[in-house]
Amino acid sequence: MDFINAIILLLNYIFIPALTYGSQLALGAIFVTLIYGILRFANFATGDMMSFGTMTTILFTWYFQSLGVSLGVLPTALLAIPFGIIFMIFYMLLIDKFVFKYYRHQKSPPVQFAMVSIGVMFVTQAVVRIIIGPADRRFFDGEKFIIKAREFKEMTGLNEGLALKSTQVITIFVTIVLVSLLFWFLNRTKTGKSMKAYSDNEDLALLSGIDPKKIVLVTWIIAGILATIGGALYGLDKSFKPFTYFNNMLPIFAAAIVGGIGNPFGAFLGGYVIAFSEILLTYAYKKFFMYILPESMEPNSLVQLLSTDYKFAVSFSILVIVLIYRPSGIFKGKVL
Amino acid sequence: MMVLIFMVGIFQSWNIALSIFNLCLISAVMTMGANIQWGYAGLINFGIMGYTALGGLAAVLISVDPVQEAWRAGGFDILMSLWLIVVMVLVIRFILKRFEKSKIRTYSIAAIIISGILLIRFSAEPGIEAIEAVDPAKTGFLGGFGLPIIFSWIVGALFAGGLAFIVGKVALGLRADYLAIATLLISEIVIAIIKHEDWLTRGVKNVIGLKRPAPYEVDLQTTDWFIKLVEKFNSGKLSVIDNLADRQAALNQLVIEGSSVFVKLCYSGLFLIVVIILLILTQKALYSPWGRMMRAIRDNEEAANAMGKNVVKQHLLIFILGSAIVGIAGAMLVTQDGLFTPGSYRPMRYTFLIWVMVIVGGSGNNFGAILGGFVVWFLWIEAAPISLFLINFFTAGIPETNALKAHLIESVPYFRFLMMGLGLLFIMRYRPKGILPEKIEIK
Numbered sequence: 092m093d094f095i096n097a098i099i100l101l102l103n104y105i106f107i108p109a110l111t112y113g114s115q116l117a118l119g120a121i122f123v124t125l126i127y128g129i130l131r132f133a134n135f136a137t138g139d140m141m142s143f144g145t146m147t148t149i150l151f152t153w154y155f156q157s158l159g160v161s162l163g164v165l166p167t168a169l170l171a172i173p174f175g176i177i178f179m180i181f182y183m184l185l186i187d188k189f190v191f192k193y194y195r196h197q198k199s200p201p202v203q204f205a206m207v208s209i210g211v212m213f214v215t216q217a218v219v220r221i222i223i224g225p226a227d228r229r230f231f232d233g234e235k236f237i238i239k240a241r242e243f244k245e246m247t248g249l250n251e252g253l254a255l256k257s258t259q260v261i262t263i264f265v266t267i268v269l270v271s272l273l274f275w276f277l278n279r280t281k282t283g284k285s286m287k288a289y290s291d292n293e294d295l296a297l298l299s300g301i302d303p304k305k306i307v308l309v310t311w312i313i314a315g316i317l318a319t320i321g322g323a324l325y326g327l328d329k330s331f332k333p334f335t336y337f338n339n340m341l342p343i344f345a346a347a348i349v350g351g352i353g354n355p356f357g358a359f360l361g362g363y364v365i366a367f368s369e370i371l372l373t374y375a376y377k378k379f380f381m382y383i384l385p386e387s388m389e390p391n392s393l394v395q396l397l398s399t400d401y402k403f404a405v406s407f408s409i410l411v412i413v414l415i416y417r418p419s420g421i422f423k424g425k426v427l
Numbered sequence: 428m429m430v431l432i433f434m435v436g437i438f439q440s441w442n443i444a445l446s447i448f449n450l451c452l453i454s455a456v457m458t459m460g461a462n463i464q465w466g467y468a469g470l471i472n473f474g475i476m477g478y479t480a481l482g483g484l485a486a487v488l489i490s491v492d493p494v495q496e497a498w499r500a501g502g503f504d505i506l507m508s509l510w511l512i513v514v515m516v517l518v519i520r521f522i523l524k525r526f527e528k529s530k531i532r533t534y535s536i537a538a539i540i541i542s543g544i545l546l547i548r549f550s551a552e553p554g555i556e557a558i559e560a561v562d563p564a565k566t567g568f569l570g571g572f573g574l575p576i577i578f579s580w581i582v583g584a585l586f587a588g589g590l591a592f593i594v595g596k597v598a599l600g601l602r603a604d605y606l607a608i609a610t611l612l613i614s615e616i617v618i619a620i621i622k623h624e625d626w627l628t629r630g631v632k633n634v635i636g637l638k639r640p641a642p643y644e645v646d647l648q649t650t651d652w653f654i655k656l657v658e659k660f661n662s663g664k665l666s667v668i669d670n671l672a673d674r675q676a677a678l679n680q681l682v683i684e685g686s687s688v689f690v691k692l693c694y695s696g697l698f699l700i701v702v703i704i705l706l707i708l709t710q711k712a713l714y715s716p717w718g719r720m721m722r723a724i725r726d727n728e729e730a731a732n733a734m735g736k737n738v739v740k741q742h743l744l745i746f747i748l749g750s751a752i753v754g755i756a757g758a759m760l761v762t763q764d765g766l767f768t769p770g771s772y773r774p775m776r777y778t779f780l781i782w783v784m785v786i787v788g789g790s791g792n793n794f795g796a797i798l799g800g801f802v803v804w805f806l807w808i809e810a811a812p813i814s815l816f817l818i819n820f821f822t823a824g825i826p827e828t829n830a831l832k833a834h835l836i837e838s839v840p841y842f843r844f845l846m847m848g849l850g851l852l853f854i855m856r857y858r859p860k861g862i863l864p865e866k867i868e869i870k
Contacts, residue, residue: 133604190852202471202603206786207855209779213848216775220841337775341615344608396545400623407612414609415597 092249097382099251103240109370110363111259111328114266117362118321119343121273121355122314128290128353129310130191132204136212137318138340142333143182143215144319145326146223148175149230156232164234169261172323180315186211187311195307212337219333227332231258258328269320270359273313277355282309290353342369342403345410351420360422365406373399428801435809442684445691447808452698453759455800458784459705459793460752466791466865467718468745469725473607474594476777477614478750480621480769481590482583482757484628487571487767489579490638494570497561497626502569504554505626508547515543558626568629576638579758580701587754588747590617595746599739611774622769634767641693647686654678657685694763701759702797705752709793721745780807783851789861798863803847810843 119141126134134140151171161167190211194204237260240252277283282305289296289306297303322336329335342365350361375395384390397405413420432451436444457475464470519536526532559567598609621628628634647653658665661681668674712718724731724738732738761767780803788799806813815836822832854861 133608193856200603202607203855203859205471205604205607206782207852209782210848210851210855213779213783213844213851215848217841217843217845217848220844221835221838224838225841341612345612348605348608396548398623401619404616404619407616410612411597411609411616414601414605418601418605 093382096249096251097379099249099253100379100382103251103253105367105370105374107255107259109366111262112370113363113366114262115321115325115328115362116339116343116346116366117359118266118269118317118324119339120346120350120358120362121270122317122321123343123347124350124352124355124358125310125314125317127347128355129286129306130195130204132201132208133344135205135208135340136215137343138337139212139215139219139333140179140183140314141318141322141325141339142219142331142336143322144175144179144315145322145331145336146219147178148172148319148323149223149228149326149331151175152230162233164257165261166231166233166258166327168230168232168323168327172320175323176316176319179319180312183311183315183318184308187307216333216337223333225333227330228326229330231327233257256328258324262324262328265320265324269317273317273355276313286310338403342406345406348410349413349420351422354420354422357420357422361420364421365409368409369402369405372396372405373402428798428805431805441688442691445688445695447805449691449694449698449763450760450808451801451804452695452702453756453763454781454784454804455702455797456698456705456756456759457753457781458788458796458800459702459709460749460756461781461785462749462788462790462793462796463709463752464745464749465785466796467713467721467725468742469603470599470742470746470749471603471607472610472746472749473774473778473782474610474614474617474750475753475781476772476774477610477617478587478590478753479757479760479777480614480618480772481586482579482754482759483761483767483772484621485583485586485754486576486579486637486758486761487628487634489571489574489582490576491571491634492573494561494566494568497558497566497569500561501554501556501558501626504551505558505569508551508554511543511547511550515539555626563632566629567632568626568634575640576762577640577697579762580755583754583758584751585754587757588751591747591750592743594750595743599742599746611778614778615774618769618772621772628767628769631770633769635765637761637765637767639690639765640697640762641690644683644686644690647689648682653686653689654682657682660685698759698763701755705755706793706797713793780847783847785861786851787854787861789863789865791865792861792863795861795863795865799861802862803850806846806850807843810846811839814842814846815839 119137122141123134123137126132126137148168148171151174152166152168155161155167155170160170162170190207191204194207234257236254237257238253238255240254243253244250277287285296285301286306286309288299289301289303293303296306325336325339343362346361346365347358348361349364350357350359352358373395377390377394380388380390380394432444432448435447457479460478461472461475464472518539522532522536522539558569561567594610594613598606598613601609622630624630625632658678661678664681665674665678668677720731720736721741723734724736724741728738784799784803785796786799787803788797789795818832818835818839822829822835825832827833858864
């Protein structure tokens with residue numbers, strides 16, 4: 092019995108939260124990796140683009156709520172996401188036309204692109220804050236829990252409760268669907284394959300008749316979808332605040348590089364690597380050991396490797412270690 | 428630029444003008460540091476925030492009086508941990524030197540590091556708790572050395588240089604955009620440590636009331652010579668007032684205003700000295716054989732390498748020098764504010780804004796760096812009043828109660844981001860070398 096209690100404890104506090112957080116990071120990381128692989132620059136505006144997508148989603152959610160439209164137990168935001176995506180893509184294409192296109196034609200070095208993306212970051216941040224303000228916003232509605240901790244305890248007679256939030260299930264489900272669709276697109280369709288070819292060798296791809304304009308367009312569309320959904324899921328699960336989104340850029344970068352930048356599948360797994368290591372290293376295992384060890388050996392301290400304040404520092408340290416020892420990432424991405 | 432600051436002095440107040448001027452000077456120092464790395468050597472460093480914070484930490488550690496009680500409570504444990512760290516580093520160095528590169532060596536080093544960290548964590552725990560328990564509302568940390576705060580400017584440079592040495596050893600081999608990301612993340616780690624190691628820095632509880640190199644306003648207001656000075660400066664204004672009591676009241680008001688202006692002027696003087704010294708040194712370096720070598724390395728690494736220049740070593744050197752200058756700026760900033768708030772170090776303000784300054788001012792040109800620091804900081808501060816004016820100007824016909832207008836006026840503070848972003852984008856597009864481009868004279 093104690094053993095099952097310990098497992099439930101880990102599931103409740105480590106596995107499910109990490110899986111949710113990892114999914115949110117993974118979507119962002121694929122976004123970073125796609126931009127890096129195809130447009131060839133590190134996009135420092137990632138976090139703010141995600142917050143822009145979330146903002147449009149929130150605005151539509153409010154609009155639908157005011158109309159009285161809802162999805163019953165599901166959050167209204169799910170209905171608003173497609174509209175948010177449209178605006179996000181529109182915004183991205185606008186930026187590409189007025190900002191990035193020029194440097195692409197100039198064949199500027201990646202550093203210059205990165206600097207330009209910082210300019211875009213400032214502008215996007217301003218736009219988001221001017222439209223919706225810097226405050227913390229929750230836009231979740233509908234049923235909050237699928238399984239409540241207390242109900243679970245009564246049902247199974249265990250000491251530990253397992254709480255399953257609906258946002259967690261939605262996040263994981265949507266991520267799986269979206270990522271499988273994306274991989275299907277990249278590996279099976281003609282456009283997807285030509286994107287890969289363009290990413291591998293630009294000149295060769297151009298010679299074989301691939302239209303670069305189309306590739307760029309499709310890349311931004313996919314990026315828009317990923318950014319909006321990733322941002323909206325994060326906002327549903329936690330809350331929307333422009334500043335947190337800007338900060339989330341850092342673990343997202345870490346995930347993309349750890350997985351091997353330029354490699355979408357690596358980025359996907361990188362998200363989970365980062366999320367799990369963050370939570371595993373900062374969780375206090377005292378209760379866990381109390382269940383599995385005999386009473387005489389119970390630990391006095393919290394058995395916490397690092398205090399939770401160092402959550403971000405963990406993922407960054409992993410990144411630094413990966414950069415030093417295996418710069419191409421866990422799954423071979425572009426070699427630096 | 429100076430004219431603009433004078434205009435602020437006349438239209439808003441001299442106090443605001445001087446505080447903008449002081450921060451412009453500090454920004455100029457930071458920009459010069461970043462400019463040395465980017466403009467001279469083409470190294471991208473997004474870790475400016477970390478070096479700034481280390482400079483600030485130096486100011487705390489140098490100037491605060493030691494907390495005797497905390498030293499007695501946990502000083503021994505902390506020293507033991509420091510000693511353990513030194514031993515760990517020495518053992519690793521020894522292994523690296525003595526054994527051939529192999530899997531076993533890598534794993535054993537990893538094992539040493541992990542077990543060392545665990546050992547330190549558990550051995551230092553009681554000491555840290557004891558230190559943090561000592562009067563947590565006021566101290567709760569070890570304090571510093573109780574020296575004049577000016578020394579911290581040098582120590583801040585040393586701290587930042589030391590960090591840059593480690594970072595440089597680790598990350599300098601990376602390609603430019605990876606280097607940017609790596610340095611950004613490392614600086615976040617530094618901030619995380621400063622924020623949460625309360626025994627060293629008081630963390631988010633902040634350290635306030637640091638010593639000053641300049642006199643205090645309150646003391647000045649009771650000093651005879653200062654009151655006379657203010658009287659003399661404002662004799663024209665004062666002589667208009669006939670009533671003696673009114674005149675005394677007016678004088679008192681002027682003395683209070685004057686004292687804070689005077690303190691700020693003292694700071695400006697100190698900062699100006701630093702900026703001028705740094706400017707002379709960097710200009711000399713730029714036109715020296717060393718500066719030529721750096722440019723050669725920047726423009727063609729392989730060719731410079733083929734000519735027998737040690738690219739790796741020079742990169743590391745310039746990385747350390749640039750970061751040390753940023754460290755000085757960090758210490759200056761804390762000196763001027765008189766308080767150390769680890770929570771306020773954010774990449775937006777301390778990394779990206781400085782980079783906007785470098786790019787806008789002109790990379791590779793020291794005067795450009797200073798100009799960039801001034802222009803961008805001035806805009807950053809004055810963006811809100813300027814955009815408020817613009818909004819009011821363009822929506823003059825719309826009534827005050829209009830929702831859109833009210834919303835715009837409410838979000839005035841965020842227009843500074845818009846200004847910075849647009850400014851950066853326009854400069855990058857139409858004047859990629861900055862306002863004052865790099866000028867190389869070959870004599």
